[in-house]
Amino acid sequence: MRMSVVDVGSNTVRLVVADADDGVPLPVHTAKWRLRLSEQVTPGGPIPEQAVEQLVHAVAEASRTATRWGAAGPLAFATAVVRGAPNRHEVLHTVRTRTGVDLCTLPGEVEAELTFLGARRWMGWRSGPLALLDIGGGSLEVAFGRGRLPDFVASLPLGAGRLTHEFFKDEDPPSPERVRALRRKVRHQLRDVAARIRWEGPRTAVATSRTFQQLGRLCGTAPGRHGPFVDRQLHRAALREAIPRLAALPAAERALLPGISAPRAAQSLAGAVVAHTAMKLTGIRSVTVCPWAIREGVLLRHIEDGPAWWAEVTRRNEEAAPPDPVPLRIATASS
Helix, strand or coil: CEEEEEEECCCEEEEEEEECCCCCCEEEEEEEEECCHHHHCCCCCCCCHHHHHHHHHHHHHHHHHHHHCCCCCCEEEECHHHHCCCCHHHHHHHHHHHHCCCCEECCHHHHHHHHHHHHHHHHCHHHCCEEEEEECCCCEEEEEECCCCCCEEEEECCCHHHHHHHHCCCCCCCCHHHHHHHHHHHHHHHHHHHHHHHHHCCCEEEEECHHHHHHHHHCCCCCHHHCCCCCCEEEHHHHHHHHHHHHCCCHHHHCCCCCCCHHHHHHHHHHHHHHHHHHHHHCCCEEEECCCCHHHHHHHHHHHHCHHHHHHHHHHHHHCCCCCCCCCCCCCCCC
16 A cells, blocks of 8 residues: 655754655655745744645645655645635635645644654653654644653644744844743743653653754764664764754854754754753753654554544544635645
8 A cells, every 4th residue: 555645844844755655654755845835934924825835746746656656645734834824714725726736734733643653653661651852843742651652742832943933033143132032931831741741751752853953963962874774873962062062153144053954954943942941941951853743643543543534533523614614815836
């Protein structure tokens, strides 16, 4: 069985085509389209028509690519950048009408659950009680569990892109006062969630997302070319030392550091502050940077629970939408 998943994130649209005959999603093709939606959308603001046009084109191309690779219609979802937009229903309706792809949004708590499932399957049962941290562009997901799915999940508006826009938009590099203000906000937002993780006392902690992957590389983990099976540990102490280094540089110079890509350089500092603060408040000294995350979680849940699970997700998404949303009036995407 060949499956595909499309993930519309804050910076990119990602496609994964995977074989799942043995119950494990083994990738056969991946592709991405860099849209940088977070740069075009203010937190809580509508998605502009030009960005929707780009999104339509990317999703259509992802669907065509999946078909060329022999996969059925993709399981397509959008994360915080679309979920938080006041015109999200019109955007989803426009994508569906123009591409035939049933794009939906997932609640942050469902994102955390699915990411936890991907991490649990990657780490295995020997990891024991497991804590998860995932920093996206718009939100931070936290989860804890002893089994296949988490016992506790939380989604907080602490994404690296969102906080960069809020605290560092007009300063590059930012002043120490702005960095301290950011850290205070993260502490305040995370206080109760972190207390729950400390109380649970996880045996193992994992981190997912491109933000953590790049911070891990900055702090000395093996580069991606060494493959997914290399153990990559990100230590809180190393992250603490990296923050002043990031804070002292403008975004253009951060992009020259190991692991920091140019498109994510601006938000790397906010991501590092969130990551370090979350690890400190939860009492986590190191995390395993896990290559499996939400896309693998979606595929695994579909494999293990069947198509009815995704049908229920999309049904709930439809029920939350207003009747007959008006599609955005934008030009037809090129084929």
